[in-house]
Amino acid sequence: MTKIKNNYFEDLLKINKAILAPMAGVTTLPYRLFMREMGCKIFISEMVSAKGLYYKSKNTFPLMETNELEHKDSVTGIQIFGSEPEIMGEITERYINDTAFDFIDINMGCPMKKIVNNGDGSALLKDLDKANKVVREVKSASSKPVSVKVRLGFNENIIEDIIKAIEDGGADMITVHGRTREQVFTGEVDYDGIKKAKETASVPLIANGDLDNYLKAKEKMDYTGADGVMIGRGANYDPFIFSQFNECISGKKVSEYSLRDKIDAARKHFEIHLKYSKDKKKVIEFRKYLYWYIKGIKNSAKIRNSINNVNEIDQVYEIFNRIDDILEL
Ligand SMILES: Cc1cc2nc3c(=O)[nH]c(=O)nc-3n(C[C@H](O)[C@H](O)[C@H](O)COP(=O)(O)O)c2cc1C
Structure with missing residues (x-):
């Protein structure tokens, strides 16, 4: 098959091969x-x-928040979901083309019932004709490159048909989560399926x-022949994963990090969070990150329990101080 020239993502992936996965409620601007x-x-x-967006729901627009920093020496796409091709095209033209986002990603992987029952997310993998039209409409309305995020299939692995349908619709890049919708987040990831894709x-x-x-990211990238990797939950627990991956693929000595380094990074995260989060409950919003950061800290059960009651900025610093005490023992 002749390779379609695809400069935007090809050029991007020449320099950076790791993408932070979209995660609702997690991958906020801060x-x-x-x-x-x-x-x-x-x-x-x-x-x-x-x-x-189409019906101007006021809860939807804040999710489109971006700022100039994340488009400086880095790129950020906006992920949209929906299954009505015309609406997908229309909102692209009306609300997305004029934003600072660098590309559009279409969600065809979400397994959640309330999404799938509306025919959105991974439900599109059951109707490849529709999936094709969704990509086609977004692509023709968009002034930006368009990528699509899929799973291997809905109930079974039909990845080859999926790839053909969405490429025919005009996708410029495709991400494959190596599970079917039926697997949700359990069971082994099928890296052979990704290789086939x-x-x-x-x-x-x-x-x-x-x-x-x-290391696993590098190994699986090599095994599947993929042009890059997308990392989600791994980054929540290990904020050094991207810098280590980048060092690894460029043949540099990979830096090692301690739990102490992780907690220092968590403090930095909290400062950025406080500076940029517009959420009225921004401290409560930070709780989930704290749970992830304390993984691996010995005897952290009590700290874990007190995270449930964290409401004020000072309480977060108290948690960090308690972790410091444990690490100094
Ligand atoms: C809390 C959470 C929220 C997610 N939200 C989205 C989302 O909004 N869009 C999407 O395409 N995938 C979403 N995903 C799926 C991830 O992008 C990713 O495909 C999945 O977690 C597998 O990658 P991982 O094992 O590296 O986490 C979400 C996953 C998690 C855990």
């Missing part, structure tokens, strides 16, 4: 800005509902799923 400082250079926003695709292909340390 989190992306933090991860940018930690060495990640390619981001995708939380998923944004096309219908929410890479062999089928003409556009850059990104491997995703359980790449929770830099």
Whole structure:
């Protein structure tokens, strides 16, 4: 098959091969800005509902928040979900083309019932004709490159058909989470499925799923032949994963980090969070990150319990101080 020239993502992936996965409620603007400082250079926003934009839902617009920093030496795409091709095209033209986002990512992987029952997210993998039209409409309305994030299939692995359908619609890059919708987040990731996707695709292909340390990410990128990797939950627990991955693929000595370094990074995250979060409950919003950061800290059960009651800025610093005490023992 002749390779389609795909300069935007090809050029991007020549320099940076690791993308922070879109995670609703997690990959907010402050989190992306933090991860940018930690060495990640390619981001995708939380998923944004096309219908929410179309019907001007006031809860939807804040999810589109971005700022100039995340487009400086780094790029950020906006992820949209929806299954009505015309609406997807219309909101692209009306609300997305004029934003600072560098590219658009279409969500065809979300397994959540409330999304799938509306025919959105991974439900599109059951109707490849529709999936094709969704990509086609977004692509023709968009002034930006368009990527698509999929799973291997809905109930079964049909990745080759999926790749063909969305490439035919005009996708410029494809990310494959190596599970079916039925698997949700359990069961082994099928890296052979991702390998098959890479062999089928003409556009850059990104491997995703359980790449929770830099070595595994590098190994699976090599094994599947993928052009890059997308890392989600691994980054929540290990904020150094991107810088280590980048060192590893450029043949440099990979830096090692201690729990102490992780807690210092968590403090930095909290400062960035306080500076950029517009959430009225920004401290409560930070609780989930704290739970992830204390993983690996000995005897942290009591700290874990007190995170549930964290409401004020000072309480977060108290948690950090208690962790310091444990680390100094
Ligand atoms: C809390 C959470 C929220 C997620 N939200 C999204 C989302 O908004 N859009 C999307 O395409 N995938 C979403 N995902 C899936 C991730 O992008 C990724 O495909 C999945 O977690 C597998 O990668 P990982 O093993 O590196 O985490 C979410 C995953 C988690 C855990």
